[in-house]
Amino acid sequence: xxxxVDANGADLGPREVAAAAAIAAGRGTRVLLFGPAAELGxxxxxxxxxxxxxxxxxxxxxxxxxxxxxxxxxVRAARAVGAGEADALVCGGATGAAVAAGVFNIKRARGxxxxxxxxxxxxxxxxxxxxxxxxxxxxxxxxxxxxxxxGAAFGRAVLGLDRPRVxxxxxxxxxxxxxxxxxxxxxxxxxxxxxxxDLDFVGNVEGTQVTEGAxxxxxxxxxxxxxxxxxxEGVSGTVLRAIRDVATSSARGKVGGALLRPALRGLRxxxxxxxxxxxxxxxxxxxxxxxxxxxTRYGISQAIAVAERGVxxxxxxxxxxxxxxxxxxxxxxxxxxxSVSTPS
Amino acid sequence: xxxxVDANGADLGPREVAAAAAIAAGRGTRVLLFGPAAELGxxxxxxxxxxxxxxxxxxxxxxxxxxxxxxxxxVRAARAVGAGEADALVCGGATGAAVAAGVFNIKRARGxxxxxxxxxxxxxxxxxxxxxxxxxxxxxxxxxxxxxxxGAAFGRAVLGLDRPRVxxxxxxxxxxxxxxxxxxxxxxxxxxxxxxxDLDFVGNVEGTQVTEGAxxxxxxxxxxxxxxxxxxEGVSGTVLRAIRDVATSSARGKVGGALLRPALRGLRxxxxxxxxxxxxxxxxxxxxxxxxxxxTRYGISQAIAVAERGVxxxxxxxxxxxxxxxxxxxxxxxxxxxSVSTPS
Numbered sequence: 001x002x003x004x005v006d007a008n009g010a011d012l013g014p015r016e017v018a019a020a021a022a023i024a025a026g027r028g029t030r031v032l033l034f035g036p037a038a039e040l041g042x043x044x045x046x047x048x049x050x051x052x053x054x055x056x057x058x059x060x061x062x063x064x065x066x067x068x069x070x071x072x073x074x075v076r077a078a079r080a081v082g083a084g085e086a087d088a089l090v091c092g093g094a095t096g097a098a099v100a101a102g103v104f105n106i107k108r109a110r111g112x113x114x115x116x117x118x119x120x121x122x123x124x125x126x127x128x129x130x131x132x133x134x135x136x137x138x139x140x141x142x143x144x145x146x147x148x149x150x151g152a153a154f155g156r157a158v159l160g161l162d163r164p165r166v167x168x169x170x171x172x173x174x175x176x177x178x179x180x181x182x183x184x185x186x187x188x189x190x191x192x193x194x195x196x197x198d199l200d201f202v203g204n205v206e207g208t209q210v211t212e213g214a215x216x217x218x219x220x221x222x223x224x225x226x227x228x229x230x231x232x233e234g235v236s237g238t239v240l241r242a243i244r245d246v247a248t249s250s251a252r253g254k255v256g257g258a259l260l261r262p263a264l265r266g267l268r269x270x271x272x273x274x275x276x277x278x279x280x281x282x283x284x285x286x287x288x289x290x291x292x293x294x295x296t297r298y299g300i301s302q303a304i305a306v307a308e309r310g311v312x313x314x315x316x317x318x319x320x321x322x323x324x325x326x327x328x329x330x331x332x333x334x335x336x337x338x339s340v341s342t343p344s
Numbered sequence: 345x346x347x348x349v350d351a352n353g354a355d356l357g358p359r360e361v362a363a364a365a366a367i368a369a370g371r372g373t374r375v376l377l378f379g380p381a382a383e384l385g386x387x388x389x390x391x392x393x394x395x396x397x398x399x400x401x402x403x404x405x406x407x408x409x410x411x412x413x414x415x416x417x418x419v420r421a422a423r424a425v426g427a428g429e430a431d432a433l434v435c436g437g438a439t440g441a442a443v444a445a446g447v448f449n450i451k452r453a454r455g456x457x458x459x460x461x462x463x464x465x466x467x468x469x470x471x472x473x474x475x476x477x478x479x480x481x482x483x484x485x486x487x488x489x490x491x492x493x494x495g496a497a498f499g500r501a502v503l504g505l506d507r508p509r510v511x512x513x514x515x516x517x518x519x520x521x522x523x524x525x526x527x528x529x530x531x532x533x534x535x536x537x538x539x540x541x542d543l544d545f546v547g548n549v550e551g552t553q554v555t556e557g558a559x560x561x562x563x564x565x566x567x568x569x570x571x572x573x574x575x576x577e578g579v580s581g582t583v584l585r586a587i588r589d590v591a592t593s594s595a596r597g598k599v600g601g602a603l604l605r606p607a608l609r610g611l612r613x614x615x616x617x618x619x620x621x622x623x624x625x626x627x628x629x630x631x632x633x634x635x636x637x638x639x640t641r642y643g644i645s646q647a648i649a650v651a652e653r654g655v656x657x658x659x660x661x662x663x664x665x666x667x668x669x670x671x672x673x674x675x676x677x678x679x680x681x682x683s684v685s686t687p688s
Contacts, residue, residue, distance in 0.1 A: 123579075124586040134515060137523055171478060171570035179482055179567055207574025211582040223523055224568055226515035230551025231572055235467075235579040238555040242468040243587060246607040253607045259600030263590040 002086040003307050004077040007035025008055035009092030010300060011293045014039045017092075020300030021047045029308050032086050034077040052076045057293070062097035066104060074098065078105035081286050088286055088307035092300065093293040098281060099135045106284040109320055111329030114139070115283035116147045117222070117290065118154060119229055120276035124267060126213030129155055129164075132222040133229050133279060139221040144168070144185035145192065145328050150282045151217040152199040153322035157315040158280075158306065163200050166193070167215035169224060170204035177204055189219075192326040199322075236271065274299030277306040287315055346430040347651050348421040351379025352399035353436030354644060355637045358383045361436075364644030365391045373652050376430050378417040396420045401637070406441035410448060418442065422449035425630050432631040432651035436644065442625060442634040443479045450628040453664055455673030458483070459627035460491045461566070461634065462498060463573055464620035468611060470557030473499055473508075476566040477573050477623060483565040488512070488529035489536065489672050494626045495561040496543040497666035501659040502624075502650065507544050510537070511559035513568060514548035521548055533563075536670040543666075580615065618643030621650040631659055 005021055007014040014035040021031040025046030033040065037051035052073035059065035066075055074091050078101040081089045089106065091098050095117055103115060118131035131151045136143060148166050155161035168186055170178040175186050186204065193201035205214045207228070220228065247257030269275075274295050281288030287310035291303040310316075323329045349365055351358040358379040365375040369390030377384065381395035396417035403409035410419055418435050422445040425433045433450065435442050439461055447459060462475035475495045480487060492510050499505035512530055514522040519530050530548065537545035549558045551572070564572065591601030613619075618639050625632030631654035635647040654660075667673045 123582060126582075137515065169571060171481065171567050171574075207571050207576070208578035208581075210575060211578035220571075223515050224571060227513060227551050227564075227568060228571060228575055230515075231554060231575050232551070232579050234552035234555035235576050236583050237552075238467060238470075239580050239583045242611055243604075243608070246611055247604055249607060252603050256600040256603030256607075259596050259603070260587075260591055263593060263597045263600075264587070267586055267590055 001308060001311055002030040002032055003088050003090055003304050003311075004032045004034065004080045004086035005300075005304060006074040006077045006089075006091035007033055007040060008052075008057045008073045009094075009291070009293060010295065012296065015041055016297050017300055018043055018047070019297040020304065023297060023301035024304040024308075027305070029304060031304065032077070032080055034073040034080070050076065050080075056097060057093045059094070059097065062094040063100040066097055066100040074101045075105065078102055081288075082106045087311040089281075089288040090291065090300070090303045090307050091288070092278070092291040092295065092303075095134050095279065095290055098288065098290040102281050102284050102288045106286050106288065109283055109285050109316060111320065111323060112150075112283040113146055113330055114143050115281055116143075116150060117279045118151055118282055119279040120159070121229065121232060122271045122273055122275060123211050123213075123232075124270050126211060127276075128210060128213075128215060129159065129217045130210075130225055130229060131217070131219060131282070132225050134222045134226040135281070136222040138223070139181070141181050141185040141188060142328075142330075144182070144219055144221070145188045146283070146323060147219045148189045148201070148217070149192070149199065149322050149326050149328050150319050151219060153319040154280060154282055154310075154315055155217055156198060157313040157318045158309050161216050163198055164216040165200045165202045165214075166217045166219065167202045167205040167209075169210065169218050169220040169228065170206065173204050173206060173209075175203060192328055196322070196326050199326075274302060277302035277304075280306070280310070282319065285316065287311060345652060345655055346374040346376055347432050347434055347648050347655075348376045348378065348424045348430035349644075349648060350418040350421045350433075350435035351377055351384060352396075352401045352417045353438075353635070353637060354639065356640060359385055360641050361644055362387055362391070363641040364648065367641060367645035368648040368652075371649070373648060375648065376421070376424055378421040378424070394420065394424075400441060401437045403438070403441065406438040407444040410441055410444040418445045419449065422446055425632075426450045431655040432633070433625075434633050434635065434644070434647045434651050436622070436635040436639065436647075437637040439478050439623065439634055442632065446625050446628050446632045450630050450632065453627055453629050453660060455664065455667060456494075456627040457490055457674055458487050459625055460487075460494060461623045462495055462626055463623040464503070465573065465576060466615045466617055466619060467555050467557075467576075468614050470555060471620075472554060472557075472559060473503065473561045474554075474569055474573060475561070475563060475626070476569050478566045478570040479625070480566040482567070483525070485525050485529040485532060486672075486674075488526070488563055488565070489532045490627070490667060491563045492529075492533045492545070492561070493536070493543065493667050493670050493672050494663050495563060497663040498624060498626055498654075498659055499561055500542060501657040501662045502653050505560050507542055508560040509544045509546045509558075510561045510563065511546045511549040511553075513551075513554065513562050513564040513572065515550065517548050517550060517553075519547060536672055540666070540670050543670075618646060621646035621648075624650070624654070626663065629660065631655060
């Protein structure tokens with residue numbers, strides 16, 4: 001088992017990624033680390049450095065940069081996965097570059113229309129897997145149908161969900177709510193879910209229900225998903241800051257805040273985005289995990305651990321089996337085996 | 345100045361709406377109250393009850409109910425506004441019914457493509473006006489352009505904003521991010537905003553920036569807006585509940601929570617959704633305000649106060665002037681002066 005890791009996607013620099021690789025190596029994972037060898041320092045057994053100093057982590061147009069920079073560390077890491085030299089990809093920073101590098105070099109799995117980015121949202125008491133959070137700004141109904149079955153399969157294989165409750169994010173619970181494309185996707189998913197036993201389609205959920213644990217997997221297009229995830233981040237941050245301000249605005253508040261602090265630390269751990277390791281790139285021939293650029297070595301080592309679990313649990317194969325069982329694979333597979341779409 | 349109020353849209357019942365009308369009358373507003381006279385009790389001077397016992401507040405298909413139930417209290421209230429017997433409409437509950445009753449009976453203002461629902465979001469320290477939050481599930485770029493200028497004009501007329509900062513909600517800050525329709529709307533708004541001085545177009549904002557006060561008016565389609573507003577409600581509720589749980593899970597936490605309570609009450613007042621009175625129905629020939637079904641007499645009286653302020657400040661006329669100054673009025677106005685679209 002080998003995981004290819006791009007060392008250039010962390011805000012804290014390549015050395016932080018090397019430290020994460022060392023943590024993973026300590027757990028027995030073999031890591032192929034693509035980055036500037038001169039900056040990576042000593043690495044332990046289990047980590048092999050491939051000198052790839054060129055970074056496109058800050059490129060203004062990530063997709064164009066992936067196309068025009070074959071020597072970029074993220075492209076080389078993805079190519080290693082595509083060539084079978086590694087079993088999974090871990091990278092960080094701009095998701096656009098990650099999706100493009102994955103689609104161009106690892107390729108879409110046969111029968112999958114579009115890869116999707118699935119993000120586990122650490123909502124207290126009700127963690128959910130939200131997809132797509134940004135790989136596809138515009139989708140057709142059949143894409144949403146695949147996202148539903150892909151998300152559920154990943155949830156079963158990697159997240160320990162037995163029979164995931166899958167929902168569509170909409171502006172109302174009734175099956176007729178939403179855009180015409182969403183209504184069509186709803187009908188399709190309901191029909192196909194009725195024929196399989198490992199997924200529970202619970203219909204539409206509204207924003208309020210997302211945080212109430214109404215579903216395990218929430219499906220939406222990449223535009224709405226991206227807006228949603230950043231709103232969730234923004235609102236929880238703002239509320240927590242407002243409470244902290246309250247707790248420091250008076251002597252009485254300060255004492256109260258100090259008394260609450262140990263218990264709040266537990267809550268903070270529960271909603272720590274580094275725990276789940278980042279977003280999962282689903283629908284390729286191998287697993288990809290994209291950690292946030294802000295992550296520390298802990299979060300990046302979690303990303304490597306999730307990638308490894310995905311390989312061990314055969315997430316890709318099980319996803320394709322689930323899509324096939326639901327009759328949701330693209331039919332004209334042989335018509336365009338090598339074509340890749342350009343993610344936005 | 346007379347405000348037509350539907351008494352059938354409050355979860356607490358028609359008497360709660362009558363109590364709100366009484367509060368408004370005490371401030372000098374004349375209220376025309378449409379509801380079941382037998383249930384409304386005594387009303388003070390300034391409130392005139394029109395017996396309209398038929399309610400469609402719980403109809404499964406609000407738009408169809410508005411069409412098929414001319415005697416419904418909300419339809420009669422809207423008709424009174426359309427006929428000039430009242431200057432503004434206040435109703436509550438299902439926004440679909442409110443939009444339909446408004447469009448069919450008050451009619452769209454000349455040159456406006458689609459009415460929009462604008463909701464003031466009580467974000468601590470950074471209140472924003474979000475539109476559309478549900479009147480139009482699908483929009484074209486020219487609709488978003490009008491929403492931008494309509495929202496800004498209402499902000500100036502009623503919310504005391506001097507030169508509102510207007511933004512488009514998107515999945516990235518760059519002007520090229522988002523769906524093709526959004527990118528087109530971005531270009532149009534930027535071009536038209538350059539020609540006027542009373543609006544500051546700040547471009548795209550992401551979800552995280554919404555809660556950081558990056559804009560005063562945030563424009564989006566009714567699907568994304570509705571998802572966004574319910575996510576904001578859901579996340580802030582979940583975070584506050586998680587903190588309350590923490591504060592009651594140990595003796596130490598309880599003492600801390602008790603010490604914080606007075607200060608938290610101030611925060612709660614700041615984010616109380618009843619303060620702003622509800623959502624504003626913009627783009628009709630007269631003002632409409634739609635309070636939440638859950639509101640108490642306080643929130644409903646605030647809705648009446650906002651409606652009154654809108655009339656006094658000539659919000660409709662000023663909105664049309666702003667659209668005209670920006671060149672954003674529908675050109676072929678005379679082509680379909682009486683046609684009304686069906687809101688979803």
